[in-house]
Structure formats: C-alpha cells, structure tokens
Amino acid sequence: MEYIKLTHDNLEKKHICCAISNNKDIQVASKKAWLADRLNDGLVFLKSVERGKCFIEYIPAEKAWCPIDADGYMHINCFWVSGSFKGHGYANDLLSACIDDAKNKGRLGITVISSPKKVAFLSDPDYLAHKGFIVADRAEPSFTLMYLPFSDSAPTPAFKACAKNPHIDKRGFVIFYTHGCPFTAKYVPVIENAAKEMGVPFESVLIDSAEQARNAPSAWTNHAVFYNGNYITSEILSEKKFKALAEKYF
Numbered sequence: 001m002e003y004i005k006l007t008h009d010n011l012e013k014k015h016i017c018c019a020i021s022n023n024k025d026i027q028v029a030s031k032k033a034w035l036a037d038r039l040n041d042g043l044v045f046l047k048s049v050e051r052g053k054c055f056i057e058y059i060p061a062e063k064a065w066c067p068i069d070a071d072g073y074m075h076i077n078c079f080w081v082s083g084s085f086k087g088h089g090y091a092n093d094l095l096s097a098c099i100d101d102a103k104n105k106g107r108l109g110i111t112v113i114s115s116p117k118k119v120a121f122l123s124d125p126d127y128l129a130h131k132g133f134i135v136a137d138r139a140e141p142s143f144t145l146m147y148l149p150f151s152d153s154a155p156t157p158a159f160k161a162c163a164k165n166p167h168i169d170k171r172g173f174v175i176f177y178t179h180g181c182p183f184t185a186k187y188v189p190v191i192e193n194a195a196k197e198m199g200v201p202f203e204s205v206l207i208d209s210a211e212q213a214r215n216a217p218s219a220w221t222n223h224a225v226f227y228n229g230n231y232i233t234s235e236i237l238s239e240k241k242f243k244a245l246a247e248k249y250f
Contacts (some may be wrong), residue, residue, distance in 0.1 A: 033181035065213035070157035074102035143219040166231035172201025
C-alpha cells in the first residue's frame with residue numbers, strides 16, 4: 001500500500017477518506033477548512049492513496065481539540081481502517097508511522113480516546129491494547145484515555161476535570177460539535193430543523209478553537225448531545241434517530 005500526507009499544497013486536490021466527494025460538498029469543505037488551520041499546528045493526516053476509509057490523523061497533544069492534559073505526547077484524533085482495507089496490515093502501517101514520527105519529533109508517547117464498548121468513530125480498544133496501549137484515565141459515561149508511553153518515566157496523561165462527569169447548565173437539547181468530523185456539518189443543521197418542526201428546545205454550539213475544545217464539557221468534542229444538562233450520546237444523529245431520541249426525552 002502507498003500512503004500520502006496531506007499538505008497545504010495538495011489538500012484541495014486529495015480526498016479526505018472519511019468524506020469522499022467534491023470540495024463543494026459541505027462535509028468536505030468544512031473538514032478541509034478545519035484541516036488547513038490544523039496543519040499549521042503540526043497535524044498530520046496520513047492516508048491511503050486509494051479511495052476509501054484508510055487513514056490516521058494525529059497532532060501534538062498541546063494542540064489537540066479535546067479536554068486532556070497530555071503535554072509532550074502526540075494525540076491521535078482519528079484512526080480509521082474499514083471495509084476492504086481491513087485485514088491487510090494497513091492499520092499497523094499507519095500506527096507504526098505515527099509512532100515513528102512521534103519519536104522522531106521527541107514526543108513522550110501517543111494518546112488516543114477510546115471506550116471499553118464499541119462506539120462510532122472511536123478506535124478499537126482491543127487493537128490498541130494489543131499494540132501496547134494502556135488506560136490512563138476514564139471519563140463518564142464510558143470514555144477511556146489510552147496511551148503508549150515511550151519510556152517508564154513518561155508522565156501519565158489524564159482527562160481534564162471539566163470532562164470527567166459531563167454536565168451543562170442548559171435546558172432542552174444542546175449539541176456541542178466541531179468541524180473536526182465532516183459529518184457534523186451535514187447533520188447538525190438537519191437535527192436543528194427537526195427540532196424546530198417538533199417544537200423541541202434546541203441549541204447547537206460550534207466549538208471553533210482548541211481552547212474551547214480543551215475546556216469542553218465532554219471527553220469527545222466532535223459531537224456531544226445533552227438534554228436538560230445531562231449527557232446523552234456522542235453519536236452523530238440522523239433526523240430519524242434524533243426524532244426517536246426527542247420522543248423518548250421530551
């Protein structure tokens with residue numbers, strides 16, 4: 001398999017794996033705009049040259065868009081190998097490239113957010129454990145911060161206190177989201193329209209800076225749904241799923 005890194009020079013020309021369409025598609029446009037800014041922060045997006053979901057995206061933890069204390073580490077934002085790309089060792093290739101790059105840049109290790117149970121968009125904890133990652137910290141309801149230290153003296157990373165027990169002081173449905181995931185650009189407006197049709201109180205909060213993300217009320221910042229202050233899910237909801245959720249809670 002041949003891999004390529006996204007750069008300012010090729011970003012407009014290359015597909016981004018998770019949303020494969022033209023640059024006028026709102027999902028692609030929002031993600032590429034987000035990536036363009038993050039490349040200046042040291043983000044690396046390494047992907048298969050083939051069209052499909054086979055990539056790893058990582059960034060120095062000090063610049064990561066999540067509420068963690070992990071200075072000196074490299075943080076994996078997203079790591080996705082699926083469909084026909086599975087079972088060929090491509091995930092091993094991508095992770096090894098990330099580890100080698102982190103070591104060459106003098107990082108202390110790698111961090112990544114996962115969960116003991118299968119959660120969409122989160123890396124497989126069994127695979128990570130097989131590769132030597134261990135659990136550093138936990139946040140409600142079921143998030144784990146896993147890490148791979150490069151030495152025994154490396155400090156243990158942790159979730160920030162704001163994310164340990166997710167809760168907000170707002171009524172109705174509130175969605176916090178970023179453009180770090182392309183699908184939010186499509187589905188958050190869809191949900192907002194559905195909420196209006198149902199007469200359900202709804203607010204969307206776009207997290208548009210690393211500082212906001214580092215102080216977010218949920219461990220997973222790409223998409224977090226709250227109702228009457230309580231955390232509900234990180235799942236990116238379709239209109240049908242949101243309506244079912246609204247009928248359950250409202």
